[in-house]
Amino acid sequence: MTDANVADVLKELAALEDPAVRAVNERHGDDHGVNLTKLRAVAKRLKTNQELAVGLWRSGDSAARLLALLICRPKAFGREDLDQMLRAARTPKVHTWLVNYVVKKNPHAEDLRLTWLADPDPQVASAGWALTSDRVAKKPDGLDLPGLLDQVETELADAPDPLQWSMNETLATIGIHHPGERGRAVAIGERLEVLKDYPTSPGCTSPYAPTWIAELVRRREG
Template identity: 60%
Template sequence: MTAAAPQRTEAELADEVAALHQELAALADDRMRAVNEKHGDDHAVNLTTLRAIAKRLKTQPDLARALWSTPAEDSAPKLLALLISRPKQYGEAELDAMLREAPTPKVHEWLVSYMVKKSPHREALREAWFADADPVVASAGWALTSDRIAKAPVGEVPEGIDLDALLAEIEAEMQDAPERLQWAMNQCLAEIGIHDASRRERAIAIGEELEVLKDYPTPPNCTSPFAPAWIEEMVRRAEGRTAQRSR
């Protein structure tokens, strides 16, 4: 049986955080930062490199908390902290506070994806955030709602989620919603259309009426975020996979 690693002192953690800050600073690329700043982010370290550092460090909840809470020049230490965290060790209030202080869209996205979705508090947070007055916080509630819709068994409506009410809210509010909330609502619209055949026609009609992200620049061989196109493409792929399996 392997003995548990001795708990580090605050001074030892501070030294490790300082060393990681130096390592991240040495890896920073100003050109990458400039590109990321166009999307509201500020990190200058390649995310693949960041993941490699996290793989080296492995899961270290105490170091993760120290990295998260220590002021830094950009958000790279917080991104690294999320990669080496243990989500189930974080309470509901702690995750809520972390979301509200997430400094950039990428930190917000990773916090929801890597921490909250794996947390036993995810449903309570989804419900609380969905109704939050802060549109950035509310966008996390919508993202978690989309995740539940996408993961529901085929033909089933996720318990506690009213898809018709969601469609009505999207139809009424998405067009004028702040950008990050609009993106989250648009994803929810697409997920409903992709995963619920009985509501697909309505979801596509709402997307066509609102035209949100209709003209969004989309590289070749990538799926447009315009909900009707997104829905139709994902349904086409699913039908293709089904046809292949039936041969």
């Protein structure tokens, strides 16, 4: 299907629409009804196609945007392209995939991280914190970890979703990957009790930072 165009792909995605899948997704704030395994199969067949990816993104359809993020070339986007895309990604799955699959692989990731962290829009700021968490784990040199903990301690409890989730992840990531800051990270989590009572399925790790830190440290060091 190398000559696929946007209209063809949108038609195919419409045929994959499943009301049951949509109902589940809508409970999590998403607005598409395509099974993600089937979506990935379409992406595998289409292969990388930046032009098609751009066209699918511009359609505004969430399933099409998810597909676009799977077939695009992450490094082909300019800084302003990604900034505009992030601000247009208003559903959780599109937002998360854009950050994880595209922005993290783009040379403008650090510049965008700093810009988004300071943005007053919680949705945008959450992307900045997601990128910060990734850098804490992979490239911490140059980061002010005590300063990040200061900010988390001050702002986490009252932060709205999804900003609270991203800040909490950064708190846990600092505790997991940086033993020198672990005690303080755990203490902040215990004092604030953010997500302490969040329902967690069997076999999954609680998002409550002290529990998350303890479990991941046990796995890493055990």
